[in-house]
Amino acid sequence: MSDTLLEIDNLTVDFQLPTGTVSAVKHVSFSLQPGETLALVGESGSGKSVSSTAAMRLLPELARTSGAIRFKGEDLLRATPRRMRHIRGNAISMIFQEPMTSLNPLHRIGRQIAEVLEKHRGLKGRQARTKIVELLEQVGIPDPARRIDSYPHELSGGQRQRVMIAMALACEPELLIADEPTTALDVTVQAQILALLKDLQARYGMAILFITHDLGIVRHFADRVCVMRRGELIESGPTAELFDTPRDDYTRMLIDADPRGRKTPVDPSMPVLFEAKDLQVRFTLKKRLFRASEHFEAVRGIDLTIRRGQTVGIVGESGSGKSTLGRALLRLLDSRGEIRFDGQDIAALDTAGMRPLRSRLQVVFQDPFGSLSPRMTVGEVISEGLRVHHPTLDRRQREARVIEALEDVALDPAMRNRYPHEFSGGQRQRIAIARALVLKPEFLLLDEPTSALDRSVQVTVIDLLRDLQQKHGLTYLFISHDLSVVRALADTVLVMKAGQVVEQGATEEIFANPREHYTRELMRAAFVDAA
Incomplete structure (x- = not known):
């Protein structure tokens, strides 16, 4: 077509690795018209990002590319x-998933x-400074004339992503490639970024190639959708048509891959495992010699009760204090107030005093790749806690516990010697969960454990957590900005804002009849039950 902006024609990308050739993209073809939004969707490893990176000619040297990538008729x-170098930034720009790794911290x-x-x-x-202030204002950065001199770490996640958008739009490109630009953001900021992109698209008349694994976003944002799986394009079409009448089983699986089921609330007569009263966490921002130091109240006087077998979900925007509250409960941060675990006052315990309790209190973090040592095998990672907390176990006993933990999380124990x-x-x-389970804990702090995962993988991890809770009688504190995940897993929800609990109650009650305006805004931004 003469008015086609971008045309991917029979694109194939192979990576030449020491272990052999990996085919990341296989004979993929699609096109994008001026002003159109096209979404590339699929699970991790489907070839979405490789296809878009190929369009920018940013693939590593070990990549071998064939086919054609035409931009306004020119084969890139x-x-x-x-x-x-002239095309990048001028005609085609790109924003990435994690702005903190894309912006220079120095x-x-x-x-x-x-x-x-x-x-x-x-x-x-x-001239440049005037234009930068104008760009920052366009993308919604407050007080842009002052923020222009800020470092990336001084901005929130949403503000950093806005800076990346400003940088991408500085030269008013005709095509913007957005690679998972909202995955790491909470639901309200996510909605703001998507609204901003739509507004800027209308203002500049640019096309958007939007890469994501979140079909809830695609339904509201894209004009057309291309579905990829294992490097191949398996289905494409207008968004409404593809969602209403998907032809491929894989597409139907992606659309249906929303967390389902509800947790049965625990009996109110179950004993209390964790209890906090007037819990406060304060961080010192600046220490001054002759004036009072500046402080930030991250958690402000929170009362919390968690019963055995219960899952308490904590939701709220980034910076609301969710993770700080969880870490304070486990005495990973200094705090004020009362904290009791299984009847014992642990608020005043130091590191040595907490050590005997650590095997009963475990954490699963958001990014397993960042929390698992790349230099240790999976077996070594999982058994490390046993060496610390159960030093009397011999090698054979530790090995048996590792195998049991891997079987618990439905992984083949034969893979324990891999990295x-x-x-x-x-x-x-699952490996991170196995590392926590091997110590046979009573309580798990789950801090955004599914936010970086594909929707279909999220479903399997949620089912796994439910099964493990029932099998081992575990108690969970589940922190997330994904309200659909919290709804499926928690029987009680706390909604946090600016370090305080603004609303709490039974999960279904909170979702069906939220009392607070802030809670209703979270629900609206999350596209909960969007159909």
């Missing part, structure tokens, strides 16, 4: 490096945006 695979955000303007538009000095990088994201999260 045959363009010179100099020509590609430079102020204004300088990083200025680099794009100087390279492609020749703007310097006062974490050899597993998928869902498998790594």
Whole structure:
């Protein structure tokens, strides 16, 4: 078509590895029209990001590419490096999933945006600064004239993503490639970023290639959808048509992959396992010599009761104090107030005093790849806690406990001699759960354990957590910004905002009849039960 902006024609991408050739993309073809939003969806490893990165000619040297990638009729695979440097930023821009790894932590955000303007538009000095302030204002950064001199770590996750959008739009590109731009954001910020992208798309008339594994977003955001699986394009079509009448079983599985089921509330007569009263956490921001130090109240006077066998869900925006509350309960942070575990006052215990309790209190973190040592085999990772807390066990006994833990999380024990990088994201999260389970704990703090996973993988991890809770009588504190996951797993919910609990109660009651405006806003932003 003469008006086609981007055309991917029979694209194949192979990676030449020491162990052999890996085919990441296999004969994929699709096109994108000016002003259109096309979503590429599929599970991790389906080839979505590789396809988009190929369009920017940013694949590593070990990649071998064939086919054609035409931008306004020009084949980018045959363009010179100099020509590609002109196209990138000017005509095609890209924003990535994690802005903290894309922004240079050593430079102020204004300088990083200025680099794009100087390279492609020749703007310097006062002209560049005026344009940067205008861009930051367009993407909704408050007080842009002051924020221009901030470092990335001084901004929230949503603000950092807005800076990345400002940088991508600095030269008013015709095509914006957005690779999982909202995955790491809470639901309200996610909704704001999507609304911002739509507004900017209308203002600049640009096309968007949107890559995601969240079909809830796609339904509301994209004009057309391409579904990828194992490097192949298996189905495509207008968004409404694809959601209403999917032809492929895999597409139907993705659409139906929402957390289902509800947890039966525990008997109110069950004994209390955890109890906190007037819990407070304060961080010192700046220490001053002759003036009072500046403090930030992260958790403000929270009362909490968790009974045995219960799952308490904590929801709220980033910065609301969810993770801080969980870490304070486990005495991983200094706090004020009363904390009782199984009847014992643990608020005043030091590191040595808490050590005998650590095997009963375990944590599963958001990013298993970051919390699993890449230099240790899976068996070594899981058995490490046994060496610390059960030093009398011999090698054979430890091995038996590791095998039992892997079987609990439905992983083949024969894989225990492999390393974490050899597993998928869902498998790594199962390994992290096995590492916690091997100590036979009574309580698990689950801090965003499914947020980085594909929707279909989330479902299997949620089912696993339910089964383990029933089998071992576990008690969970489940922290998440994904309300559909919390609804499926928790029997009680706390809604946090600015370090305080604004609403709490039985899960179904909170979801069916939220009393607070803030809770209703979270529900609305999450597209809960969108059909």
